[in-house]
Amino acid sequence: MPDQPIPVIDLFAGPGGMGEGFSSVRDKDGHPVFQIMMSVEMERTAHETLRLRAFARKIMDTDGALPKEYLEFLAAPTKVNLELLQDKYADEWDAADAEAVQGTLVDGDDTFVNMAVERLKGYQGPVVLIGGPPCQAYSLVGRARRTHDKDALEHDVKQTLYKCYLRFIEVIRPTAFVMENVKGLLSAKNFGEGVFGHISADMEALGYELHSFVTDDPETPHDFIVRADRYGVPQARHRVILFGTRKGENSAIPGTLITKSIVTVGQVLGQMPRIRSGFSARVHTGMDWGGYVAAAAKRLLATPEGEAIRDQLEPVTGGTLLPSIQSVNRIGSEKDNPLSGWYRGHLGHSDILTEHVARNHMASDLDRYLYCAAFAQHFDRSAKLYDFPKALLPNHKNAAGAAEGKAVVFADRFHVQQADMPSTTVTSHISKDGHYFIHPDPSQCRSLTVREAARLQTFPDDYFFMGNRTDQYRQVGNAVPPLLALQLARIVAEWLGR
Secondary structure: OOOOOEEEEEEOOOOOHHHHHHHOOEOOOOOEOEEEEEEEEOOHHHHHHHHHHHHHHHHOOOOOOOOHHHHHHHHOOOHHHHHHHHHHOHHHHHHHHHHEEEOOOOOOOOHHHHHHHHHOOOOOOOOEEEEOOOOOOOOHHHHHOOOOOOOHHHHOHHHHOHHHHHHHHHHHOOOEEEEEEEHHHHOOEEOOEEHHHHHHHHHHHOOEEEEOOOOOOOOOHHHHEEEHHHHOOOEOOEEEEEEEEEOOOOOOOOOOOOOOOOOOHHHHHOOOOOOOOEEOOOOOOOOOHHHHHHHHHHHHHOOHHHHOOHHHHHHHHOOOOOOOOOEOOEOOOOOOOOOHHHHHHHHOOOOEOOOOEOOEEOHHHHHHHHHHHHHHHHHOOOOOHHHOOHHHOOOOHHHOOHHHOOOOOOOOOOOEOOOOOOEOOOOHHHHOOOOOOEOOOOOOOOEOOHHHHHHHOOOOOOOOOOOOHHHHHHHHHHOOOHHHHHHHHHHHHHHOOO
16 A cells, blocks of 8 residues: 655645645655645636646546547637636646635634644644745845835735735644745844844744755755756756755754756747737737737848847847747657757657747837847847847836936846846746747747646646736736746755655
8 A cells, every 4th residue: 555645735835836836746656755635826817726736637647648538628718628628637727726715814804724724633644734835025026026115014915914824834733844035035124123133033932944945054045045957957947945854753854955067048948939029909909920020120231239139139030030939839859958858748749738828018119029039149149238239228217327328227127038048037027028038039039828837836837827817927926937946846855754
């Protein structure tokens, strides 16, 4: 008989990136080591994604392959096809609906704490708590926007939500917990005192020790920062991740993450089907995309800045090499992608590719995307506003001085994800515009698709995000990379003797 999976409670679960990593750990006989007992997420579409993924895991076979009915839904993800899938696997859908809970965690309200207690009733083995309180209040960018409101952090409800997490620890007494947050947590202050110190003291008072996933002897708060790009994730995502263990449970010092080869944007996106952007329909009705982009390349070549990147722009001027379609739902072999097995493993021999649809953009932004991508190819760095031809500078006050070389705010507001290195951090801001997530191929002249952003976050290609495209981008940006979470979960499993 295999060991019973260790129950996991996932708080502030988002679309389920951390839970996906824990759910992917297998013992030597292929049995799951962890099982999500309950996940809680507030936002409606993220919860729908969370529930759908819980359902997908329940209908996979023992080798992790998805049934043909689920693949048919991925190929045509309509409401009708989802209902047919739910009817086909009614028991599994009901179980997923019970596992993934939509609700808002509120300090002082024990509704979900009591729900977790009830689900664990009669269970005597180890329990793991995972998740990360919403982090926008701690983020360095978020705090920069509050520069003129010194009390904003203190009064932002998001910065106290860790108390909800703390309440679960206090009541459930998990054997171990994993808590994730942004680097800004290390320097954030609440009423003049460091937030990280508060959290450490609270955990200590409840009888828990804090461990680092990157060193067995953390000396400063910065020793709790996990740099995802060091562990096979194609993204420079740096987060504070705390590994808490109940005192007296196990005297062993937990293991640490093992560094892996760098994985780049080009390796995981470079062999995906090429697609083009489109025009914002309300402004540019009836315009020829290929003709416009080819002409944009010629306009750039007439500037000194464009002449300096002639080799990258000239192939675009003819228009014949430009992609002709805006979305693709199939994918071919990716022999140079080191994560291909991870992305495609549940899909078997299927070539289905979901949510690979390019955005529409303003025509003026296509000029900028083209220039930025070509510039990055040539100079091996992303252009700043100071590098732009004057005609391409955006028409707002924080860019006005760039032509004269004056300091401007957010000089890198247009940013190319360079093919030869990991991406910058994928954040929820990708849902608002694509300026910071420009595709490295000038001929595609666009921002990243939902699927490309999901790959940089290491979501498998069969991981379907519910909601509209803005919802999908936001979910991806707020998530924990599942491939990183898998490695964290293995360390937790080893410490628990599994």
